[in-house]
Structures are given as structure tokens and as C-alpha cells.
Amino acid sequence: MSLAFRPITHLRHVGIAVPSYRQAVDFYQNVWGLTPVAQDSGVTFFGTPADPEHYILRVREDRQKRLDLIAFAADSPTDVDLLAERLIDRQIKIDRDPDKLSTPGGGYGLRFFDPDGRLIEVSADVELRPYRQLEAKESIPQKLSHVVINTTNVHATKAFYEDVLGFRLSDWLGDFMCFMRSGPQHHILAISQAPSHSLNHISFEMRGIDEYMRGTGRMIRHGHRPLWGPGRHGAGDNTFSYFLDPFDNIIEYTTELEIVDEDTWEPSVYDPASPDTQDQWGTGGAMTEVMLPIMLKTRDDVGLWTPSPM
Known part of the structure; x- marks a missing residue:
């Protein structure tokens, strides 16, 4: 093969x-x-x-x-x-x-x-559904953007997704988070070093900046304050607003994730200490204030090595 x-x-x-x-x-x-x-x-x-x-x-x-x-x-x-x-x-x-x-x-x-x-x-061969373009100001997710997972060995887990599933490295954040792609979208998967094997967050893409901000505002009006954001990341160049769902899963609204030229793209290493790496806009505050303790879970997720009931 x-x-x-x-x-x-x-x-x-x-x-x-x-x-x-x-x-x-x-x-x-x-x-x-x-x-x-x-x-x-x-x-x-x-x-x-x-x-x-x-x-x-x-x-x-x-x-x-x-x-x-x-x-x-x-x-x-x-x-x-x-x-x-x-x-x-x-x-x-x-x-x-x-x-x-x-x-x-x-x-x-x-x-x-x-x-x-x-x-x-x-x-x-999964059947496709009819779909349409979202209208201006329609502040609902337009697709699933990416998922981020935690692992106790980021290099070993990265190697599995590369060697077995054919993912490609887009960028590193320091030496502890790698962004992986399967096509021109900068990443559909990111893998983060952590004390556990767990879900880090699930990200949903919005139509554009206005819709992303309106969605962020809707969450705030419903009493869900952002964990981090609104802001704009360095790696991937995408916007971010992170929230907790009612069960303490971290979920994200994002938009404008970078599209790369796979023939010419060379991975970079982003300095995690740089303010522009965390948030180019400077509006979201530092990750360590709220997000880091939640993202770096110390307990493994329930259900590892267990088939899903359906």
C-alpha cells in the first residue's frame, strides 16, 4: 500500500x-x-x-x-x-x-x-442533505469546523493520525499542540499535550465575522459568558469564542479558518508566550486566566476503549 x-x-x-x-x-x-x-x-x-x-x-x-x-x-x-x-x-x-x-x-x-x-x-457514501447558503446576520453554525483532543503523548498520537490516517501537519503551538489537516483547511483536528486522554473542545464555523459576533452575543444574552474570546488566534488565523455547554464540554464559535496551499505550505512553530499567538486582536485576554485549567483536564474521559452503544 x-x-x-x-x-x-x-x-x-x-x-x-x-x-x-x-x-x-x-x-x-x-x-x-x-x-x-x-x-x-x-x-x-x-x-x-x-x-x-x-x-x-x-x-x-x-x-x-x-x-x-x-x-x-x-x-x-x-x-x-x-x-x-x-x-x-x-x-x-x-x-x-x-x-x-x-x-x-x-x-x-x-x-x-x-x-x-x-x-x-x-x-x-453517506447520503447528502439539501443545503443552502446562510443569509447575512443568520448567526447559526454553518458546519463543524474542527475538534481538539488531549493526549499524554502528543508526538505518538500525532504519528498515528499521520501514518495511519494520512493527516498532514499544518503548524505547532510550542511543542505541545499540533494542528492537523486532511485538505486545504488549516486543521480539522488538533492534538494537545495534557495530563489525560480527553476531549479538549469542539468547534463550529459561522458564516462570517458579523454572524460569529452575533452568535457570541446570543450566548452571552442566555447567560453563558465566554471562557475565552472573542479573539483571533495566530495559528490558523481564525476567530474564537469559547463556552461551556451545560455539561462542561468546551465548545467554540469560529470563522475564517485559514485555507492553505498544500503544495507550498511549510509548518511553523508559534511561540505560545507571544500575545499575538494567543490572540491577535488582544480582546480575549490570556488563555491561562480561565481556559488552561479547564482544557488541561487531569482525568481521562469516560468511555475510552469502550464501543458506543449505537
Whole structure:
């Protein structure tokens, strides 16, 4: 198999479980701005009218909060099968062999565990939904932007996503956070050194600066003060406003994430001590004031090395 095997095209969705399901559905629909596209007993699939992905967030009822899975897209069922062969060759634990999917949108996919025990899904041929461009001032997420994970060995976890899934390095923040891409978007995944294997945050992209600020304002009006932001990062050049959902998951509104030329891009190392690295605008304050203790969780997430119930 070619060393240039790059099966991942983009980020599809993230699945979370929560102990207060109705509260979560109300929050993500009526405050965060997502649209329920399918529901079953104790689970809601959220999409957005601006994205052809069938759904971008899955919320499931459970006794404990947990990250269920992170789902990426592949270009074809053949790539899914080739990925399965690669996982078997490298003795990586597969949770579900390649097969037809029964979740909304169907498709063909498999599930496996990354080196930290996180459940990863890769799928192809998922049915697309009709979509439209968001209107000016329509301050709802237009797609899932990226997800950031914590690990106790950032270099080993980075190597897995590069060597097995074909991700490319965009930039480093110091020597403790790397930004990984599968296409021209600067990153769809970032990996951070931490005392635990855990979810760092989930990021949702807004239509533009105005809509990003309006969404930030809506959260504030609903009593959710930003953990950090509004501001603009150095690496990725994207805006940020971080919040806690009702279950202490960190979620982010962002926009204008950098698009790179993959033929010419050379990774940089951003100095974490530089004010412009943390926030080019200088409006969000220092990360260490609030965000760092929350991001650098000391306990592993519940559910590592455990299949998702659905």
C-alpha cells in the first residue's frame, strides 16, 4: 500500500453522551443554533441548513457524560476497505468491521480505536442533505469546523493520525499542540499535550465575522459568558469564542479558518508566550486566566476503549 494513502477528506460529526438529555437538546437547538434532523429514543442528530453533511453533532442520553466518537469522511468505500486492511496490518483494535451504516444518511464505514482509546469512525457514501447558503446576520453554525483532543503523548498520537490516517501537519503551538489537516483547511483536528486522554473542545464555523459576533452575543444574552474570546488566534488565523455547554464540554464559535496551499505550505512553530499567538486582536485576554485549567483536564474521559452503544 502506498505511503501516500490519504483516506480522510473531512470531519463529519462528533457524538457525545449526556446525563440530562432534554436539557442538552434544548441548549444545542435553541441556544447554540443547531437543527434537529433525526431523533430516536434518547438520541438526537443535529445538522445545519448550510451543510450537506447529514448531521454534525449527535447527542445521546446516558448516565455519564462521555465522548462517544469522532467521525471522519473517506472518499469511497474502497478507501474504507483499504483503511481496514491498514488497521489490521498494524494491529489496531477495530470496533466494527466495514459494513453498511444504520445511522441517518446511511453509508459504508468502520470504527476503531486510536492509541488513546478514542472511538473513531470513517465512512463513505453517506447520503447528502439539501443545503443552502446562510443569509447575512443568520448567526447559526454553518458546519463543524474542527475538534481538539488531549493526549499524554502528543508526538505518538500525532504519528498515528499521520501514518495511519494520512493527516498532514499544518503548524505547532510550542511543542505541545499540533494542528492537523486532511485538505486545504488549516486543521480539522488538533492534538494537545495534557495530563489525560480527553476531549479538549469542539468547534463550529459561522458564516462570517458579523454572524460569529452575533452568535457570541446570543450566548452571552442566555447567560453563558465566554471562557475565552472573542479573539483571533495566530495559528490558523481564525476567530474564537469559547463556552461551556451545560455539561462542561468546551465548545467554540469560529470563522475564517485559514485555507492553505498544500503544495507550498511549510509548518511553523508559534511561540505560545507571544500575545499575538494567543490572540491577535488582544480582546480575549490570556488563555491561562480561565481556559488552561479547564482544557488541561487531569482525568481521562469516560468511555475510552469502550464501543458506543449505537
